[in-house]
Amino acid sequence: MDQALVSEAVYEKYFVPTMKKRDKFIGVELEMPIVNLSGSAVDFSVVHKLTGAFAQHFQMHPTNIDDEGHICSLLNDENRDDLSYDCSYNNLELAMGRARDLNKIQERFLVYYSFIQDFFAPYGYTLTGMGVNPFRKINHGVPILNERYRMLFHYLGLYQNHRHPAFFHPYPDYGTFTSASQVQIDVDYSNLVDIVNVFTKLEPLKALLFANSVMPEDEPGMTCVRDMLWENSMHGLNPKNVGLHEQEFRNAGELLAYIKQTSMYCTMRNGRYLNFHPVPLLEYFASPSITGEYWNGRAYETVRIEPELSDLAYHRTFKFQDVTFRGTVEFRSCCCQPVADSMTVAAFHVGLAEVLGELKVLLDDEKVLSGNGLTTSELRRTFCRGKLPGFVDEEKLRLLELSVLDLAQKGLSQRGFGEEHFLKPLYDRVRRKSNPALDYLRSLENGAEVRDIVRSYAQI
Numbered sequence: 001m002d003q004a005l006v007s008e009a010v011y012e013k014y015f016v017p018t019m020k021k022r023d024k025f026i027g028v029e030l031e032m033p034i035v036n037l038s039g040s041a042v043d044f045s046v047v048h049k050l051t052g053a054f055a056q057h058f059q060m061h062p063t064n065i066d067d068e069g070h071i072c073s074l075l076n077d078e079n080r081d082d083l084s085y086d087c088s089y090n091n092l093e094l095a096m097g098r099a100r101d102l103n104k105i106q107e108r109f110l111v112y113y114s115f116i117q118d119f120f121a122p123y124g125y126t127l128t129g130m131g132v133n134p135f136r137k138i139n140h141g142v143p144i145l146n147e148r149y150r151m152l153f154h155y156l157g158l159y160q161n162h163r164h165p166a167f168f169h170p171y172p173d174y175g176t177f178t179s180a181s182q183v184q185i186d187v188d189y190s191n192l193v194d195i196v197n198v199f200t201k202l203e204p205l206k207a208l209l210f211a212n213s214v215m216p217e218d219e220p221g222m223t224c225v226r227d228m229l230w231e232n233s234m235h236g237l238n239p240k241n242v243g244l245h246e247q248e249f250r251n252a253g254e255l256l257a258y259i260k261q262t263s264m265y266c267t268m269r270n271g272r273y274l275n276f277h278p279v280p281l282l283e284y285f286a287s288p289s290i291t292g293e294y295w296n297g298r299a300y301e302t303v304r305i306e307p308e309l310s311d312l313a314y315h316r317t318f319k320f321q322d323v324t325f326r327g328t329v330e331f332r333s334c335c336c337q338p339v340a341d342s343m344t345v346a347a348f349h350v351g352l353a354e355v356l357g358e359l360k361v362l363l364d365d366e367k368v369l370s371g372n373g374l375t376t377s378e379l380r381r382t383f384c385r386g387k388l389p390g391f392v393d394e395e396k397l398r399l400l401e402l403s404v405l406d407l408a409q410k411g412l413s414q415r416g417f418g419e420e421h422f423l424k425p426l427y428d429r430v431r432r433k434s435n436p437a438l439d440y441l442r443s444l445e446n447g448a449e450v451r452d453i454v455r456s457y458a459q460i
Contacts, residue, residue, distance in 0.1 A: 001285040017327030018189040025098035025186050028105050028346045031086050031179035033133035035454050037124045041139045044089045046123050067145040088176035090139050101417040106343050128458040131213030131335030134450050136177035151273035156234050174229040179336035183346040184328040193249050195329050196321045200244045201363045207383035212335035212436035223437035224384035238263040238278050244320045267311040338457040347422035354411030368396045401430045
């Protein structure tokens with residue numbers, strides 16, 4: 001296939017939507033683990049009952065049904081709010097329809113959350129605000145039985161057949177027990193490159209502020225195990241598909257070239273998902289055929305397909321700053337937060353996007369972290385291990401964090417919706433030199449029961 005044609009299609013998918021004149025909106029996606037406080041596995045029949053009750057109460061209709069007839073996503077046609085289960089029925093997601101005001105999003109979220117908690121209470125279940133389900137080893141770590149998640153679970157498990165086993169972690173089912181807080185912001189073509197560049201430089205600080213995914217029994221000391229779970233999986237075989245961007249882009253052409261080096265790993269034919277070894281975009285579309293496999297209802301069957309330009313619809317990356325086909329940048333490096341702090345992630349990004357120029361100047365000039373021999377990725381990985389490099393002056397680091405938060409607060413103030421209050425928990429974390437992951441680990445060290453921590457992270 002002609003490379004110019006492929007380049008044009010990639011440009012059309014990811015760049016052209018940012019050129020369209022439109023109002024600026026925010027989309028917030030909140031994933032939360034479902035926990036059975038009795039210490040037993042989550043009974044999926046309880047989850048299915050919740051889905052039915054939720055659909056009836058909020059007049060939402062099914063948009064996806066699994067192979068056993070269970071509803072796995074619901075949609076409100078009016079405000080576009082969506083309840084779904086991410087990869088597994090152990091992980092509930094509320095994707096809030098786009099809005100301008102985070103307070104409005106918060107109001108709707110709390111109504112849904114309260115309904116769910118009231119429904120779960122008689123069963124001894126709860127949602128909670130943690131990036132890793134603390135009862136992951138007890139739960140049934142199985143994917144939702146539909147085309148997408150069956151393929152994904154199978155694909156991630158292929159690491160066992162790979163020639164470089166030392167690269168991979170042993171948790172291919174991580175999608176069934178990890179939860180994130182993600183936000184999408186409408187961007188213009190004129191500032192797309194700056195958004196990607198500037199927010200990439202923030203990633204080490206975000207690890208300090210938002211870390212909330214721990215597996216103390218298996219990954220001791222880690223405060224944000226989420227990064228490792230993605231990067232050392234099949235998704236990370238091409239590092240350009242995950243994590244942060246390792247280069248600073250001078251223009252849209254360089255960003256486009258980067259995207260063309262990311263990989264395809266699945267597509268669909270005749271209503272069936274096919275997975276294959278990840279192949280960079282240009283190589284994929286230049287290939288006369290690709291060998292993949294699909295579930296035929298009984299077993300996985302090998303098949304050869306000819307790449308089609310329409311396969312680009314199934315191209316997906318998992319970058320911390322992900323350029324989407326919607327004309328947005330999706331910020332996806334943050335763990336699920338304690339429920340009372342659910343809007344902190346969105347408020348942080350929305351506020352800073354409003355003062356992007358000032359943020360760029362601040363980060364270009366700071367000497368607390370930069371210029372000390374570690375790349376931005378290496379710094380983030382160090383912080384995710386709960387450590388500070390020896391060259392870091394803690395007081396100067398604290399002042400840098402506060403300067404970033406002050407800019408976020410300024411940006412929110414300029415928006416005029418009174419959203420600044422969502423940043424208060426972040427100021428408190430800087431003051432205490434802590435984050436939800438460190439709070440969790442310290443509580444365990446002090447003898448707290450996991451169930452009690454779960455309950456405290458579930459409070460609103």
